[in-house]
Amino acid sequence: MKKLINKPEDVVKEMLEGMAAAHPDLIKVHFEPNFIYRADAPVKGKVALISGGGSGHEPLHGGYVGKGMLDAACPGNVFTSPTPDQMYEAGKIVDSGAGILLIVKNYTGDVMNFDMAAELLKAEGHNVESVVIADDVAVEQSLYSAGRRGVGGTVFAEKIGGAAAEKGWPLEEVKRVVQKVADNVRSIGIALTPCTVPAAGKPTFELKEDEFEFGIGIHGEPGRRRLKMKPADEIVQMMMDAILSDMPLEKGDEVALLVNGMGGTPLMELYIVNRKVSQILDGIGVKRYRTLVGNYITSLEMQGASVTVLKLDDELKELLDAPVHTPALRWRT
Amino acid sequence: MKKLINKPEDVVKEMLEGMAAAHPDLIKVHFEPNFIYRADAPVKGKVALISGGGSGHEPLHGGYVGKGMLDAACPGNVFTSPTPDQMYEAGKIVDSGAGILLIVKNYTGDVMNFDMAAELLKAEGHNVESVVIADDVAVEQSLYSAGRRGVGGTVFAEKIGGAAAEKGWPLEEVKRVVQKVADNVRSIGIALTPCTVPAAGKPTFELKEDEFEFGIGIHGEPGRRRLKMKPADEIVQMMMDAILSDMPLEKGDEVALLVNGMGGTPLMELYIVNRKVSQILDGIGVKRYRTLVGNYITSLEMQGASVTVLKLDDELKELLDAPVHTPALRWRT
Amino acid sequence: MMYDANYFRRFIEIFAKYLEENKEYLTRLDAAIGDGDHGINMDRGAKAALDRLSSTNPKTPGEIMRTVGMALLSSVGGAAGPLYGTIFMRMSLAFGNRDKIDDKNLATALEQALLGIKGLGKAEVGDKTMVDVWEPVVNFLKENIENGRTLPEICEEVVALAEERMKATIPLQARKGRASYLGERSIGHQDPGATSSYYFFRSLCEAIGGR
Amino acid sequence: MMYDANYFRRFIEIFAKYLEENKEYLTRLDAAIGDGDHGINMDRGAKAALDRLSSTNPKTPGEIMRTVGMALLSSVGGAAGPLYGTIFMRMSLAFGNRDKIDDKNLATALEQALLGIKGLGKAEVGDKTMVDVWEPVVNFLKENIENGRTLPEICEEVVALAEERMKATIPLQARKGRASYLGERSIGHQDPGATSSYYFFRSLCEAIGGR
Ligand SMILES: Nc1ncnc2c1ncn2[C@@H]1O[C@H](COP(=O)(O)OP(=O)(O)O)[C@@H](O)[C@H]1O
Ligand SMILES: Nc1ncnc2c1ncn2[C@@H]1O[C@H](COP(=O)(O)OP(=O)(O)O)[C@@H](O)[C@H]1O
Ligand SMILES: [Mg+2]
Ligand SMILES: [Mg+2]
Numbered sequence A, B: 001m002k003k004l005i006n007k008p009e010d011v012v013k014e015m016l017e018g019m020a021a022a023h024p025d026l027i028k029v030h031f032e033p034n035f036i037y038r039a040d041a042p043v044k045g046k047v048a049l050i051s052g053g054g055s056g057h058e059p060l061h062g063g064y065v066g067k068g069m070l071d072a073a074c075p076g077n078v079f080t081s082p083t084p085d086q087m088y089e090a091g092k093i094v095d096s097g098a099g100i101l102l103i104v105k106n107y108t109g110d111v112m113n114f115d116m117a118a119e120l121l122k123a124e125g126h127n128v129e130s131v132v133i134a135d136d137v138a139v140e141q142s143l144y145s146a147g148r149r150g151v152g153g154t155v156f157a158e159k160i161g162g163a164a165a166e167k168g169w170p171l172e173e174v175k176r177v178v179q180k181v182a183d184n185v186r187s188i189g190i191a192l193t194p195c196t197v198p199a200a201g202k203p204t205f206e207l208k209e210d211e212f213e214f215g216i217g218i219h220g221e222p223g224r225r226r227l228k229m230k231p232a233d234e235i236v237q238m239m240m241d242a243i244l245s246d247m248p249l250e251k252g253d254e255v256a257l258l259v260n261g262m263g264g265t266p267l268m269e270l271y272i273v274n275r276k277v278s279q280i281l282d283g284i285g286v287k288r289y290r291t292l293v294g295n296y297i298t299s300l301e302m303q304g305a306s307v308t309v310l311k312l313d314d315e316l317k318e319l320l321d322a323p324v325h326t327p328a329l330r331w332r333t
Numbered sequence C, D: 001m002m003y004d005a006n007y008f009r010r011f012i013e014i015f016a017k018y019l020e021e022n023k024e025y026l027t028r029l030d031a032a033i034g035d036g037d038h039g040i041n042m043d044r045g046a047k048a049a050l051d052r053l054s055s056t057n058p059k060t061p062g063e064i065m066r067t068v069g070m071a072l073l074s075s076v077g078g079a080a081g082p083l084y085g086t087i088f089m090r091m092s093l094a095f096g097n098r099d100k101i102d103d104k105n106l107a108t109a110l111e112q113a114l115l116g117i118k119g120l121g122k123a124e125v126g127d128k129t130m131v132d133v134w135e136p137v138v139n140f141l142k143e144n145i146e147n148g149r150t151l152p153e154i155c156e157e158v159v160a161l162a163e164e165r166m167k168a169t170i171p172l173q174a175r176k177g178r179a180s181y182l183g184e185r186s187i188g189h190q191d192p193g194a195t196s197s198y199y200f201f202r203s204l205c206e207a208i209g210g211r
């Protein structure tokens, strides 16, 4: 394991210090328990959005704290859900009285830790709601599992929910629109290489030179299937087949696209992926309303990519386009 | 070599197609010769900025085409300077009559190819000037070499020059301010892993598990020295020593920082680097006016980082902060 | 039999030692079908618990369990954090402020802990989770203690049963937790949480020897 | 001796063949002290030149050289693109629209090409670049041809000299081009551009055999 780090046990703390140093105008960082919050929190009259999860997925979630997106992000240890005290303390700081929406990626650990935090906050009189994101179509038999994982769709959920909250919508309305994103978004990921959790020091799995993993999550875990390496276009076709067979899109529908790198993939390759994704959608007459290409939700230095498709309506389009100003996402401001 | 590509010989073309599909509102792509140009080019009365270089450094340069930055970017093959016909054809399309500024990274090949293009354009009556960026302090004896390489400073040169051009400054003035950036910017890079040019299929060098390269450029080439692996803080201290000993900054000076990933480095590690960079600058009383952390100028999937420090004055600050809207850099618009 | 605060401290110390010694083993098990952090998380949690115990020095069994539970809740994270946190919190509640715990109290407390895990995680026996160890072991303890036997008398059987149930997770396909995402690929691997649960019961039993 | 269009076509074909065969070798040399693309670039360029020759079918030696030069300029890129492009463009200019080229014309054209490389790249002998092959070889050709010898007569000596000067780049420290960034680490490696230049002169000589 070769990494630009000091001690494995310090990576999260030192990353947070580095973030605080880079973005003092946008965010503040609280230590023990760890969370990142809007520099201007609490924002009067605004529903507070809190998300979080294991570290190692940067820029998710800390990079999305700021105007028009999250009010706080709670980073756990690398690939490990945060603990309830993080969300609890963050909630106390960012709730302006308009209530808190927790955006939770669907992992047993995340759900349990966020639920516990919600109980603690409710016990102190905070109005708390949650939406669970479960967009990973790689998890086929979701009845016989912990349900689908939350992956790339989370980025859209945070962006769109953040825009709704920024407009001053009440908690139920913000929750409704985030749930709408959750219901209309699908993702799938693949990996060419594994990644190494600093504290573990070894990759979570091994892959031969001519193999790739199909249907991975974002925690360096093996995917659903290990397959022989193929040209990008064939891999993308498999990915899009998995998404489109789960999400019947019709000619004329509009979508937002996220062609996401897992952390170690050159942007060149992501654009090559986007080329084929776009060709496939164009082929079935689906309109690409907006496309993001880059590292938005990652697995440390893993080489691989995921594709997320969000079906849009006018409400979602307007909220997606609304101003946002965070360390990792910024437009119209 | 495992990459999300189709045929190695098609990577640049397919990347460009993927970029065109992702950003139709911002850029257009011309094939044979290949270049990316502003969707609204030529912009009346505005000096046209053209840059370019080998591919594999994405988002540089194509990701910086748009309002407030470049008018055209000419991508060569992977790590290979573009050919004169690319800049020549791009120049003919983007010059509105206010002249062309070529921003050239200092590599023998880039300089020669851009010079040839300049000759061709001048012969047709275009007003053409160039600024060469040579900010890499790893190249110590620049008298006995091809001079310093152009690396991270190029991002600031393109941003600031683009802002000046967008304001309608005349060619000499845009050139002057880009030259000012070139004179006041320093960079240094390190690599933990090599990278693989698709057409070569093999990494350009090999590194042991406990080694890193100090003083690399951006072409997957070996650096000045191969050293035993160290904690991030020690590596960053060496990097900052190299920069600061070349660039005497005084207490109270203000700088823009770029903590850049080489393509395969997790954002977490870049923030850990930024933590130490910031501590060192704070320690000598230098003010960090603005910090960019992320993949801005890369070497395919290489793991490593570079640090760029630009000394600012009021003019540079204003231009740095001016609105920009490109695929990879966007603010205040 | 009565178990005082010292017994429960020893239990925690032994559990922490097992988790430290088997940090890599548990992590390797989790890497195969999960995300490779179970050993790291549990070891970090156990160390936080020991720290908290030595800095706050709780006096009763119930306080000890609460201290450990809070420490685990705020340091383990992941699925195991809330699950183990709940185990200790539930046991603390069941112990109340008694100075000494008898076998019946202990059986009740463990039963409460099992209910806590199942309430939180919704897993059933056969889902390839820690419940696969907890449910049979707690049932065995409860039955035997109701029939008048004491923990020291049945210790060997408890450890053997825990080990057997731990190994019995190997051929199962996971239906809960992260391993369930692997579908059939989760078959053939031992569940990490079932394994740390085996160390839990083994530590509970070994702590008796140190009396 | 007179060299017609066929001779120059053959020269290009042989040069292209060497570049194709030694694509990996040249790339490996460039990976050691540069960026590992010289073989790939030159091979791509040579193929573009052959394509352009067969599609436009130029008739005179000068047109052939111009066609090749333009093809290299717009397909090779890097440092080698302008350098080799200039070589062929300068030779084309020196040939003018003659149907046949004599030894004196050839020597003059190569001298012009050398001046072109040096003007563009500012490298001197000893800087570990293609100039290390070009300057001694062109001087040798010029002198001998002025003394009345012909290319076929001195061919073996030309190839041997080119090879010797190519190898003589090994112990040098690069002072121009990408390899110069390596400082002392460039010592001990053969310069890729000097190596492709050796194939240039070897092809020029071998083309005679095919007359
Ligand atoms: N729903 C659940 N009910 C009971 N135990 C569970 C459940 N989900 C996961 N577990 C246990 O948690 C263990 C994994 O813990 P850990 O690796 O620390 O958490 P994570 O999966 O969040 O990384 C599994 O081996 C399993 O025994
Ligand atoms: N200034 C120069 N003058 C002459 N030859 C040069 C000069 N710079 C580089 N070269 C030659 O170019 C070769 C490298 O070519 P190539 O690898 O194709 O270009 P690049 O360095 O741009 O990748 C070197 O081996 C050297 O012989
Ligand atoms: Mg985990
Ligand atoms: Mg090159």
Ligand SMILES: [Mg+2]
Pocket: C030, C034, C035, C036, C037, C038, C078, C178
């Ligand atoms: Mg785990």
Ligand SMILES: [Mg+2]
Pocket: D030, D034, D035, D036, D037, D038, D078, D178
């Ligand atoms: Mg080269």
